[in-house]
Amino acid sequence: MSKIRVVLIEDHELTRMGFRTALQQSDEIEWVGEATNGADGLILLETVKPDVGIVDIGLPDMDGIELTRRFQNIKEHQQDNSTKILILTLQGNEETVMAALAAGANSYCLKTVNRDQLLKAIKLTHRGDVWLDPEIAKTVLKHASLTQAQPEIAAAKETAPIQASISESSPLISACPLTEQELAVLQFIIEGYDNDMIAKRLDIPVEIVQVYVRNVLEKLRGDGSTQSAVQAIRSGLM
Numbered sequence: 450m451s452k453i454r455v456v457l458i459e460d461h462e463l464t465r466m467g468f469r470t471a472l473q474q475s476d477e478i479e480w481v482g483e484a485t486n487g488a489d490g491l492i493l494l495e496t497v498k499p500d501v502g503i504v505d506i507g508l509p510d511m512d513g514i515e516l517t518r519r520f521q522n523i524k525e526h527q528q529d530n531s532t533k534i535l536i537l538t539l540q541g542n543e544e545t546v547m548a549a550l551a552a553g554a555n556s557y558c559l560k561t562v563n564r565d566q567l568l569k570a571i572k573l574t575h576r577g578d579v580w581l582d583p584e585i586a587k588t589v590l591k592h593a594s595l596t597q598a599q600p601e602i603a604a605a606k607e608t609a610p611i612q613a614s615i616s617e618s619s620p621l622i623s624a625c626p627l628t629e630q631e632l633a634v635l636q637f638i639i640e641g642y643d644n645d646m647i648a649k650r651l652d653i654p655v656e657i658v659q660v661y662v663r664n665v666l667e668k669l670r671g672d673g674s675t676q677s678a679v680q681a682i683r684s685g686l687m
Contacts, residue, residue: 452479453575456497458490458516459483459505459537464560468503471564478571487511494520498532500575505537505560506549513537514552521553533574541584543592550589550669556580569643578644579662586638593627593635593669627665634661 455478459465465483472478482497484490487508494502502520506513517534524530533555538545541559549557556574558567559582570580581589627635630651637647644662648655 452477453501453571454479454481454497454499455501455503455571456480456482456484456490456493456499457503458485458487458493458508458513459503460485460507460509461505464505468567471567472571474564475568477568487513487516491516491519494532495523498529500531501533501535501571503535503537503571504554506545507539514548517549517552517554533577535570535574535580538585541582541588543588546585546588547592547669550666557585558582559584573644578659579666581635581638581662583639583641586635589665589669590632590635590639593632593665627668628661631661631665634658635665638662 455472457465457468459468465485469480469483473480481499482493484493487510490502490504490508491511504513504517508516513536517536520532520534524532534553535556535558536549536552536554537558537560538549539560546557556570556579558570558580562570562582566582570582573580633651634647637650642650644655644658647658651658
């Protein structure tokens with residue numbers, strides 16, 4: 450089994466050392482580079498093409514949110530989805546979380562994560578899952594709960610079969626309010642369940658759990674208040 454190739458973009462030396470040491474101790478991880486700012490980090494991602502890029506939000510020249518947005522645009526232009534982005538943030542405040550989410554990263558993690566959680570996050574992100582730190586999921590759930598609205602959408606979700614959520618082209622994707630199943634999945638994440646455990650609890654395939662989490666992110670990325678958070682972050686208001 451090939452190792453997961455990882456790079457880290459982080460400006461604090463001690464944090465880089467800690468992450469590097471923790472990951473190099475794993476037989477499943479290959480450390481292939483690091484950068485200390487956004488500009489160098491973007492070049493690193495483009496040239497090395499790691500399996501997973503761990504990106505800190507608080508970079509000095511270009512924040513990790515902008516870096517992620519630019520890199521996602523590059524991937525879309527090149528039609529290359531091989532590198533996944535795992536966002537690191539120091540605090541799970543709503544504005545920062547929503548801005549990071551809107552940038553298009555694959556997973557979201559607090560810097561307080563322990564080694565086992567970090568390895569799990571990297572492995573799940575690499576295989577195409579969305580990994581949310583429980584604290585991040587709590588913030589997402591709070592935000593989503595505040596946006597629940599239109600009774601006609603709520604009625605539609607009650608009658609929509611589970612299979613409808615499998616397709617990423619489902620009309621429910623573009624609606625901001627979340628379905629009961631999506632809210633339930635978020636609640637399980639907050640309680641520390643991984644995707645496999647959630648699938649067993651809900652008695653559904655793990656692939657459906659993955660789709661529910663992706664649906665949550667896609668809905669909230671298009672939410673107006675999420676986009677406002679992005680603009681506020683970039684304007685230095687947060």
